[in-house]
Structures are given as structure tokens and as C-alpha cells.
């Protein structure tokens with residue numbers, strides 16, 4: 080017979096309850112021994128049994144705990160019952176004793192063997208080491224020799240019981256004549272032995288059934304306790320969860336309160352800062368109020384002063400109006416007197432100007448004697464016989480003004496600025512330059528056109544200065560962006576200029592610049608109109624000196640022709656002829672208004688200091704003298 084012994088241990092935590100069932104290993108050994116002994120009793124019968132017979136003892140422990148162990152015990156009981164029945168049939172000689180009889184030994188009729196079945200149901204309360212309540216576990220484990228009791232032990236609480244089952248069988252030893260084994264012939268003795276074993280098995284079965292019922296009750300109780308504890312545990316879990324949720328909410332509330340506390344601290348700091356700022360602002364406000372009060376008092380004083388000042392301003396306005404009327408009447412008087420002075424000076428005046436000596440000129444200026452308003456040319460000629468001393472021939476001329484070579488442009492303009500003022504007062508004014516080529520006409524009227532002094536303010540000629548004076552007087556025109564100088568430069572560029580033997584930049588045409596001036600007086604409602612004419616004539620030249628040929632020759636002939644026409648007009652005016660040939664040339668035709676009476680006319684005669692040009696200088700002076708002797712009538716203001 081094959082013996083299979085299984086050990087199973089199931090531990091089922093039951094909250095604080097642990098149910099532990101064991102079928103101890105010594106019990107298994109004892110049972111196996113017991114069965115071996117039983118087998119040894121009937122070796123003859125064993126050989127007759129079927130090979131497919133199942134093992135004598137199977138201890139099966141399931142995970143369902145004590146119930147499973149109870150089933151195992153039941154099986155053991157049934158097995159023992161079968162065995163006892165079998166033994167009864169075979170008449171084995173065996174005894175079954177309660178566990179407390181401790182041992183049953185069968186050694187083929189000689190000796191003893193012990194089989195112990197033990198089970199424990201323990202209930203302990205080690206909370207820390209107890210696994211969670213999941214069910215009931217049972218175990219069958221080897222038990223020590225101290226077991227052998229069944230029921231509550233150790234004085235533990237009801238429901239926390241420990242029970243152990245010890246089934247021991249002692250096989251009575253029958254001494255045979257050869258020792259512990261009965262002789263083969265002692266069949267009676269063997270039957271007695273088998274009967275004892277049977278009795279022992281039956282006792283064990285009764286004991287095991289009793290144990291089983293105890294265990295079933297215990298299982299029932301434990302199940303009830305387990306279910307109750309499970310419900311309590313569920314409640315506790317729910318309570319725990321609720322408490323945990325409450326704890327979490329309390330913790331969140333605490334965190335929120337902590338945040339509020341931090342915010343409160345910050346707000347308190349802000350309040351402290353704002354309080355400090357408020358106190359400083361209060362101080363500033365007090366100071367400002369004091370300052371404001373002072374300013375208010377000052378304002379009251381100022382308002383009183385303002386009233387006084389307004390009255391004063393009103394009085395001053397009235398005075399100003401009276402003064403303006405006086406100024407207006409004085410201006411009219413000034414104009415009248417100015418015109419009288421100009422008339423006394425003559426409506427046609429002649430200024431003489433001698434230019435400086437140029438680098439390439441020799442024998443200069445020695446033959447010219449200058450004073451403020453006269454010029455004398457001296458020419459030393461040998462007597463016809465050649466025996467007498469050299470005789471000096473003098474040619475003296477008197478003009479309104481004579482300028483030396485040292486005279487600057489500004490000084491010259493001061494003398495003609497009165498005429499420009501007359502133009503602003505509504506009188507026609509004509510200023511023209513006459514003289515031989517290279518005498519300095521263009522320099523006087525326009526200024527230098529090349530060289531380091533070109534276009535410098537101090538070297539500007541009469542035309543740009545006169546125009547500046549006009550526009551300085553009428554600032555409104557200047558604000559509108561009108562520039563004199565740009566037009567003059569453009570006109571100057573368009574003017575024909577060419578080099579001759581006498582002048583490397585000789586003007587080959589007459590230049591006539593006319594500025595139409597209109598003015599009105601808002602106070603009096605008067606309006607005036609005038610033409611300021613500025614003329615730079617082309618220079619007369621001797622063709623043999625200028626060595627002009629081709630186009631230059633034609634230009635020179637035309638220039639000389641127009642100048643001779645001008646001389647004829649001047650001569651006719653000087654002779655007070657009935658007919659004045661203004662139409663003989665375009666030049667005289669353009670200058671007709673200037674020379675016919677209703678104009679204040681000024682002529683520059685520009686002279687060369689070179690002795691080589693003595694004759695040309697003398698001719699120019701003679702022509703200027705003729706002009707100076709002319710009477711062209713009294714100019715009338717052009718008033719509307």
C-alpha cells in the first residue's frame with residue numbers, strides 16, 4: 080500500500096483573527112506508520128488486493144480553511160472505517176486508542192508504531208503582523224508531542240481558540256516464540272492482534288468524528304464572527320474613508336488658510352507701506368495747501384495788478400494810436416523832405432568811380448587826381464618845338480560824388496540807398512553804369528563774378544544791395560520765399576560774356592534789371608507803384624585796342640552804336656531839344672521813361688586807372704559831364 084501524505088497550511092487573516100489549522104507532520108508519520116503496521120498485519124491479504132486500490136490516507140488541505148480540513152478529517156475517518164472493516168474481515172489484530180494513549184506500535188507483530196493526527200485552530204491578536212481579512216485558511220501541519228488535546232486552550236478568549244487533534248494508535252505487541260512476531264501457525268493470536276487494531280481504528284474514528292463536529296461548529300462560529308467582523312471592517316473602512324476624506328478636506332482647508340495667512344502678511348505689509356506713503360503724502364498735501372494758499376494770495380494781488388495793468392495797457396494803446404498817427408504824418412513829412420533833397424541834388428546825378436589798378440597794369444593812377452566830388456586828369460605833353468618844358472594838361476570834372484579805388488561797395492551803396500528809398504516811396508528810379516570796357520561797371524552793379532571775393536556779402540554790387548533793401552523793407556515778400564539774388568544770378572548766367580584784349584570777361588550786351596514795386600498803406604488806404612531800373616551797360620571800346628573780330632567785332636560795333644545813340648539822347652536832353660531820339664536804339668527806347676522826366680536817375684561813370692586808357696577815360700568823363708548837365712524835369716510820385 081502506498082501512503083501519500085500531504086501537508087497543507089492555510090492561514091486566513093480575519094481582521095485581528097487568524098484561523099490556523101494544521102495536520103502536523105508527526106501525525107502523518109504516525110498515520111503512515113499505523114497503516115504500515117496495518118499492512119504488515121495482513122501481508123497475505125495485501126497481496127490479494129487490487130493494485131488499483133487508492134492510498135490509505137490522503138490529507139487534502141484546501142484553501143477554504145477549516146472546512147477543507149474537516150473534509151480531510153472526514154476522509155481519514157472514512158478511510159479508517161474502511162480499513163477497520165477490512166481489518167475486521169481479515170480479522171486483524173490491532174487496537175485503536177485515543178490520542179492520549181499516545182502510541183500504537185505494530186512491527187509485524189513485534190514492536191510499536193505511532194500515528195498522530197493533529198489539528199490546530201489558533202486565534203491570535205498580533206495586529207501589526209496580521210494580514211488583511213480575506214477568508215479563512217486552514218492548515219494541517221506536523222504537531223509536536225505536546226499536542227494531544229482538542230478544544231480551547233491557553234486560556235484564550237472565546238472565538239480565539241486553539242485545538243489540536245492527536246490520534247494515536249498503539250499496536251499491541253505479541254511476543255512470539257521467535258521474538259515480537261507471532262509464529263505463522265498462531266492464527267488465533269494474529270486474529271486477536273487484528274481485532275485490537277480494529278478496535279483502535281474505531282476509537283480513532285469516533286474521536287475524529289467528535290473532532291470533526293467540533294471543528295464544524297468552530298468553523299460556523301468563526302464564519303459568523305468573520306462575517307460580523309467583515310461588516311464591522313467595512314463600516315470601519317467607510318468610516319476610515321470618510322475620516323480620510325475629512326482629513327484631506329481639513330488639510331486643503333489648512334493649506335487654504337495658510338495661503339490666506341501669507342496673503343494677509345503681504346496685505347499687512349502693503350497696508351504698512353501705504354500707511355507710510357499716506358503719511359508722507361499727507362505731509363506733502365499740507366505743504367501744498369500752505370503753498371496753494373500763498374499762491375492764492377499772490378493771485379489776488381496779481382489780479383489786482385492785472386486790472387491796473389489792463390488799464391495801463393488800454394491807455395498805452397490809445398497813446399500808441401496817437402503815436403502811430405504822428406508817425407504816419409511824420410513819415411509823409413519825411414518823404415516830402417526827402418524828395419525835396421533829392422530834387423535839390425538834381426533828378427539826374429552822376430557818380431564817378433575809379434577802379435583799383437589790376438596786376439597787369441602799369442603807369443596807373445599817376446595821371447588821376449581825385450577829390451570828394453571832382454576828378455582831374457593830367458597829361459604831360461612835350462611842346463611842339465621840344466625846347467620848352469613839358470606842359471601838363473589838366474581835365475577837371477565835377478560830379479555829385481567821386482569814389483577812389485579804395486572805396487568799398489558798401490560805401491558806394493550808402494550814397495544810392497536814398498534813391499532806393501525813393502523807389503519804395505513810389506518814385507521811378509534808374510541807376511545805370513557807363514564807361515569804357517574794363518572800367519568796372521559790372522563790378523559796381525553786380526559785384527565780382529569770379530575770384531575769391533565772388534558772391535561774398537561784402538563784395539555784393541549795387542543791384543543785389545538795392546533789392547535787399549527793398550525786400551528788407553517789405554519783409555512779407557521775404558517770408559514768402561522770394562530771393563533777389565537767385566534771379567540776378569540766373570540773369571547774369573544768361574548774359575553774353577566773352578574775353579577781349581582789354582577785358583577777359585567783357586560783357587557783350589547791356590543788362591537791364593527792373594524791379595516793379597507796389598505798396599499799400601492799410602492805415603491811410605494809399606497805394607503806390609514804382610519801377611526800380613538797374614542797368615549795366617556794355618563797355619564802349621576802341622576796336623583797334625580790343626582787337627575784336629568776327630562775332631566780337633559785330634558785338635562791339637552794336638554796343639558802340641547803342642552807346643552813341645544814348646549820347647545823342649543825352650545831348651538832346653542837355654540842349655533841351657524838342658525831339659529826343661529815344662527810338663534810335665533799343666537801349667534808349669527802354670530808358671525813355673527813365674530819362675524823360677518822371678524818374679530819379681543816377682549814372683555811374685566807371686573809369687580805368689590805367690594811363691593807357693587815358694583817352695577813353697577822358698571821353699567817358701566828358702559824356703558823364705553832359706549827362707550831369709541835363710535837366711530832365713521833376714519826378715512825380717506814382718500814387719493811386
Ligand SMILES: Nc1ncnc2c1ncn2[C@@H]1O[C@H](COP(=O)(O)OP(=O)(O)OP(=O)(O)O)[C@@H](O)[C@H]1O
Nearest residue numbers: 434435516517518519520521522582585586617618
Ligand atoms: N572796385 C573794384 N575793385 C576791385 N576790382 C575791380 C573793381 N572794379 C573793377 N574791378 C576789376 O576790373 C576788371 C574789369 O571790371 P569789369 O568787368 O567790371 O569791367 P566792365 O566795365 O564791366 O567791362 P565790360 O564793359 O567789358 O564788361 C575785373 O577784373 C574786375 O574785377
